[in-house]
Amino acid sequence: MKRRLCSHCGEAFANISISRKNKHLCRCCFYNYLEDTVHQTIVEEKLFQPGERIAIGASGGKDSTVLAYVLKLLNERYEYHWDLWLLSVDEGIHGYRDDSLRTVEQNRDDYNLPLYVVSYSELYDWTMDQVVSQIGRKSNCTFCGVFRRQALDKGAKKIQASVLATGHNADDIAETILLNLLRGDHARLSRSNMNKSGMSEEEESCCSNTLRRVKPLKDIYEKEIVMYAYFKKLKYFATECIYAPFAYRGHAREYLKRLERIRPHSISDIIYSLSCLHIKDAEQRQVQQQCILCHSISSQKICKACQLKASLDKGQGISAIHR
Numbered sequence: 001m002k003r004r005l006c007s008h009c010g011e012a013f014a015n016i017s018i019s020r021k022n023k024h025l026c027r028c029c030f031y032n033y034l035e036d037t038v039h040q041t042i043v044e045e046k047l048f049q050p051g052e053r054i055a056i057g058a059s060g061g062k063d064s065t066v067l068a069y070v071l072k073l074l075n076e077r078y079e080y081h082w083d084l085w086l087l088s089v090d091e092g093i094h095g096y097r098d099d100s101l102r103t104v105e106q107n108r109d110d111y112n113l114p115l116y117v118v119s120y121s122e123l124y125d126w127t128m129d130q131v132v133s134q135i136g137r138k139s140n141c142t143f144c145g146v147f148r149r150q151a152l153d154k155g156a157k158k159i160q161a162s163v164l165a166t167g168h169n170a171d172d173i174a175e176t177i178l179l180n181l182l183r184g185d186h187a188r189l190s191r192s193n194m195n196k197s198g199m200s201e202e203e204e205s206c207c208s209n210t211l212r213r214v215k216p217l218k219d220i221y222e223k224e225i226v227m228y229a230y231f232k233k234l235k236y237f238a239t240e241c242i243y244a245p246f247a248y249r250g251h252a253r254e255y256l257k258r259l260e261r262i263r264p265h266s267i268s269d270i271i272y273s274l275s276c277l278h279i280k281d282a283e284q285r286q287v288q289q290q291c292i293l294c295h296s297i298s299s300q301k302i303c304k305a306c307q308l309k310a311s312l313d314k315g316q317g318i319s320a321i322h323r
Contacts, residue, residue: 008033016227019264027231034228038070038216039078047214048163053083055161057152058115060088060103060237063167066225067217069234071165072111085159086111089151090119091144092127093242100237107235118155120147124309132243135317141247143308143317150296150305156211163212171222171256173215174270178252190279210297221267 004014004024012026018033025033042048056071058064068086075082088104091097101117108115121127124147132140156164180189217225229236244250259266290296291303298304311317 015231016224018224020221020268030224030227030231034220034224035070035073037219039074041219042074042216045214047165047212047216048080048082051081051083052163053085053159053161055085055087055116055152055156055159055164056113057164057166058086058088058104058107059167060100060107061167062225062229062234062236062238063169063172063217063222065103065107065167065234065236066229067165067167068107068111068113069232071216072113084113085161086113086115087152087155087159087161087164088115088117089148089155090117090121091148092120092129094129096239096242099239103235103237110235114159116155116159118151118158120151123147123151123154124305124312126309126312128243131312131317134312134315137243137246140243141249143312144243146304146308150294150303153211153296161211163214165214165216167217168215169217169220169222169225170267170271171253173218174267175249175252175256177270177274178256179249182252186279189274 006012006014006026006029007022007024008029009026012028014024015027016030017024023033048054054071056064056068058068068084071082071084074080075084086104086108088101090101104115104117107113119127128140128144128147131143135143152164152166177189180186228234256267256270263269288297288299289301291298291306292301293306294303296303296305308317311319
């Protein structure tokens with residue numbers, strides 16, 4: 001079988017196919033494509049400012065590992081003088097998170113970036129293993145998702161970062177759109193493709209601990225991240241969370257993979273479709289404020305994390321899921 005030449009340089013043989021763009025790239029041109037795409041996203045959407053402190057949500061997985069590597073590379077290439085930090089969350093999942101944190105520590109050493117770790121046990125007096133022992137394996141991702149989001153916010157505030165960069169890619173965003181559509185959650189559906197999460201000027205004036213959340217990899221596909229990590233020989237933790245097989249998101253993920261096999265443009269089509277929709281009452285979102293208990297940003301007087309923790313403390317964690 002005759003091998004294709006790179007559709008960009010026309011000299012080297014192609015190593016990877018970018019189906020949605022009908023491109024076949026050699027290894028070197030693929031590196032440039034991915035790095036330039038991330039940089040274009042950062043510049044066009046003004047995700048970062050020169051010299052600011054950026055917390056990189058680091059789980060040890062492929063997405064956060066590639067994100068850390070690429071941000072460090074772009075920082076040096078364009079002399080942005082970003083102060084990059086790795087920020088990890090220890091959920092307290094024995095045999096999973098303790099192993100992945102060792103990978104994050106390896107990334108810390110390899111990329112020469114400072115690392116800060118925040119844990120559920122310190123913040124909530126609960127580990128995920130303890131949560132699961134009370135509520136079982138059904139819907140435990142609800143607790144973990146809420147706790148993790150707040151833990152990242154608190155960790156970023158602790159290291160005085162002004163922005164939190166996460167490794168969410170195009171596949172993740174399309175999954176979230178499908179998930180919110182299947183759940184009928186129109187409020188979250190309207191925000192599924194937002195790259196910057198922020199508040200109005202009025203809300204910012206009331207909340208002193210605001211944090212921008214950004215997704216620099218939002219235009220990169222999962223398979224491209226895998227190939228980039230493979231070609232660059234980046235070290236990452238590939239084992240799935242032991243509680244993940246019970247998550248509802250897994251059904252959306254599997255459905256999306258089947259769609260992509262039939263139509264390579266499915267992911268970008270789903271994301272584009274959302275951007276063209278006007279969701280009724282989406283603009284009437286709840287005003288952001290500070291939780292009266294932990295002072296985190298919330299749309300309620302008591303944030304969801306504090307509500308869930310209180311239910312666990314009372315031994316009523318299962319009932320909290322169905323409220």
